[in-house]
Amino acid sequence: MIMCENLEKRYGKKTVLTKVSFQIDEPKIIGLIGRNGVGKSTLLKILAGHVKVSSGKAEVVGKKPFQNLTVAANAIFIEDAITFPSVLTLKEILESAKSFYVNFATELAFELLRFAEISERNYHYQLSKGQKAVFNLVYGLASRCAITLLDEPMNGMDETIRDDMYRVILKDYIAYPRVMIISSHYLHEMEHLVEEILLLHKGTVELFAPVDEVQQLAVKLVGQKVHIEPYLANYNVLAKRENGPIYEVIVGANELPLPDNVRMQSLSASDMCKVLTGIKEGSIDDIYRKSESGAQYL
Known part of the structure; x- marks a missing residue:
């Protein structure tokens, strides 16, 4: 489903990722871990097709991901900077999502918003940082994409809602198994959730192994x-x-x-x-x- 071989990414003279190699062949939840600046977000953007590799190889669902329609239809990338049309309410955003993601669980998304006490009449830009994080995560999970990429999805959430959202991730994964890669600095909170850890250090893969190992x-x-x-x-x-x-x-x-x-x-x-x-x-x-x-x- 995902394969990287000697992947490198450079921005000008700065090398962000170097000789990154790993393979994911089946649905599982993977924690993408590493210190700030090691290339976690860049790797996720490459897998989502938003950024082109400088050298080496990356494949997602058997395709080179950069600007590929098949990858775009089967992968979703959720990050802090994600934006939605400012003229649409949250209700309108969720109702239109099925046009982009055929498996989008619209009713589930509305139920989770109500649980988090976020009004569907709000506009995305009006939400607090924590509310945006909740909405973005709900949108990403409800898409039910085969490849779900979450970049620091809990940023801005208070501890109580983080606990609830971890349960949502697990329950939705059980209901609809897929590859989930979650980049996070909250590994101590996620150990019960992730099956494997992909650890980046100094721009390369330091470790890729099951949590118990x-x-x-x-x-x-x-x-x-x-x-x-x-x-x-x-x-x-x-x-x-x-x-x-x-x-x-x-x-x-x-x-x-x-x-x-x-x-x-x-x-x-x-x-x-x-x-x-x-x-x-x-x-x-x-x-x-x-x-x-x-x-x-x-």
Whole structure:
């Protein structure tokens, strides 16, 4: 359904994506994860056919996606910047949607708007940021496109409505399975929802694996530095952090026995992704300790 092979995207001299390769062959919900600026939105725009690749290959439903009518009919891309005709009310937008998406679930869309307490008489540009996010997500899900691409769909929503919208995503996926790729900084909220994680780092694919496999990649050792450090040569050390008397080291999962007086903690998929894309050693606390040690006060 989706295939990328050595995909690259450049804007002038700036390379945003480089040698991106992955394949999705069946309906599933995938979390597209990565730090700001790694190319998540660019990748989604390429898959939606809005942006042309610079080199390499991208195929969606067997077609090159850029300005392709087949892809346009089978894929929808929802982002913050999506706009609708300013002369149409939300009611008119939803009623006309079936002209573009033959599977559009019009009645479901109206029901979800009523649930979110958004009046169908409103105009899209009149909505608050959170209301726009809800409407955009409802529109994207109700389209029932075979390829549904959601770029930070929860931005602006409060915590309560986010919880409801995660349930909507899952229920609609169960009712109408398709490929859903959700770009989000809220992975800790979505771990129960996504089946696989596609992690971008420095413009390329750092990891593409099922959530449960990601959770088993590493563990955290917690204790005093004197108890942990002598054993680190035996481990694949991924990150270290010293917080007062507590020393935390994240290491690749293995069957080695634990040092004395050391606890082992499992990691969430969100934590694991932070480890793979974050600073390997030190923390904000270290910066402030250094700053305070050199501070002079009058």
